[in-house]
Amino acid sequence: MQEDFLHYVWKHKAFSSAALKTKRDEIISIINLGEHNHNSGPDFFNAQLRINGQLWAGNVEIHLKSSDWYVHGHEKDKAYDNVILHVVWEHDTEVFRKDGSEISTLELNEIVDLDLVNNYNKLIRSKSWINCETDFAKVDDFTLKNWLERLYVERLERKSGEIFKLLNDSKNDWEAVLFKMLLKNFGLKVNGEAFYSLANSVDYSIVRKIQNSILDLEGLLFGQAGLLEEEVQDTYFSDLKNNYQFLRQKFGLNNQGVLPLQFFRLRPQNFPTVRLSQFVNLYASEHQMFSKVLETNTIDGLYKLFSKSVTEYWKTHYTFKTVSKASAKNISKSFIDLLVINTIIPLKFCYAKAEGKNIEQDLFELIKDLRIEKNSVVEKYSQLRSIEKNALSSQGLLQLKTFYCDKNKCLQCAIGNSLIIKN
Structure with missing residues (x-):
């Protein structure tokens, strides 16, 4: 079990919310789960909850165990004074703010579906080339197609940083x-x-x-x-x-x-x-x-x-x-294909972005006219399932392997998500 999984569970409300109660039997009603914080400080900002009928607005902190609150020194940090709910997998101690007031705790281990946990564990503990290697072929075509398009835009966004720096220089x-x-x-x-x-x-x-x-x-x-x-x-x-x-x-x-x-x-x-x-x-x-x-x-x-x-x-x-x-x-045409993929389309994307225009669909049509790239990553994915034979697929797969599969980011991946919640 990793804390990232608990973030995923809270963010997607992947638990039984009927008759939700804190460890002190306070009734919880979730109005707003809050905004996921990827930087320092509490894990979710600006949540809104009703606890025993009282409306609370503030932050949510998530840990594997309640005692991690003290392991991380949050009781001494004023940044955590506005935490209104402590969400944990296992409750092993009461926690208090810096001013001595107790924080309500929600324990997840009895309200999260066991299949969800097992599917997650199967992915994250895999020793295969990619975590979902045995199930990659089971992902529906619509999910894969849309995710590869999203990944391709991510790849263009990543390249745009270098281009805009060159433009400034x-x-x-x-x-x-x-x-x-x-x-x-x-x-x-x-x-x-x-x-x-x-x-x-x-x-x-x-x-x-x-x-x-x-x-x-x-x-x-x-x-x-x-x-x-x-x-x-x-x-x-x-x-x-x-x-x-x-x-x-x-x-x-x-x-x-x-x-x-x-x-x-x-x-x-x-x-x-x-x-x-x-x-x-x-x-x-x-x-x-x-x-x-x-x-x-x-x-x-x-x-x-x-x-x-x-x-x-x-x-x-x-x-x-x-x-x-x-x-x-x-x-050669194959060489021009590489120039279009690595130079022309990224530049078109950045110029449109600078002009406040969205030309993603036009770029999708252009790159789909290019043949799929030949490299070891694309070949390996293609062995696992049928892949559309165009350069958008290969660019999306390169982004997938480098920034998701290699970093075990199954929880941030549409493919991983579909496999975790498949039941």
Whole structure:
């Protein structure tokens, strides 16, 4: 038994409230259960109760045992002077406020359905991959679908903190925020942080000034990334290096904070040289990117917008030192899907939020047009039951695993709730 379960029982009034009495046989009538407090202080604020006909307004404190009141030192804390009811699983002693007045106590163990307790214990004591692994398939489709949508919005809300920080740092320049987020996600997992440090090493006003020149833009990013520091006998390399040295002096650039790029164990098409060139080609050919992203509301439209190749030199190279067979090296649809999931939709969500608009349904429709992501978490859930094959499902499942299953938050999870109260 954990205290969180008692919070759940009180919050959802999951007990028999007929002929409710305190341990002193006082009749209790619940008018308002109160507001759940997740910070320090009493567990529920602003409850309203009638105890023996007397109306009380104040706070409710919850413990496993009455004696925990003293274990936690509440009798010495004035923050607990306004507690009007002590709710416990087991009553083992009377409790008093700091002024010596006794607090009425409600004992739960005889008024909570045993099935509810057993279902909770089964979940919380599970040693499986997730607590509800054996019963996950039993959850009805409606509950799962709506919960995954809610989890996806939670995931967007979590990402919005980073985006609004970037917006503040860039003095409300949405184009600059898009540039940084896109560049980070062009690096994928292996080079994402390195690409992000690269984006942060360049003021976006510089990008605006040189965006029309592929040689300047590629020279800027390759130079800041430390890819032009070796001596290479290659004309294009020399051109990039000369351009970068000019830009570095003109704009007072330095790349001391840029993280080193990784090539090891990457497929050639994911080499940072290739990804940076694709990014440069995108920005050189598409100006006012943020406006275009806002205006494009279909996945086909986004495929068209981001369907770019590398610059000419990189069609026959993966590195500066070796020539390879000519290939277009176009940005794939699966790669664009990742950009839409991790950059485009979060930005659309935040912009709408900043404008006071709700576009959740539009975003649901957009992400449902994307294929479900392939990773170990999604694969494991899919082995337990049938899952809708779209990216909203996979994003919701990632949120579920990380922020609920891994943290044993079954009581805050719609799936856990449905299993606890199933009988």
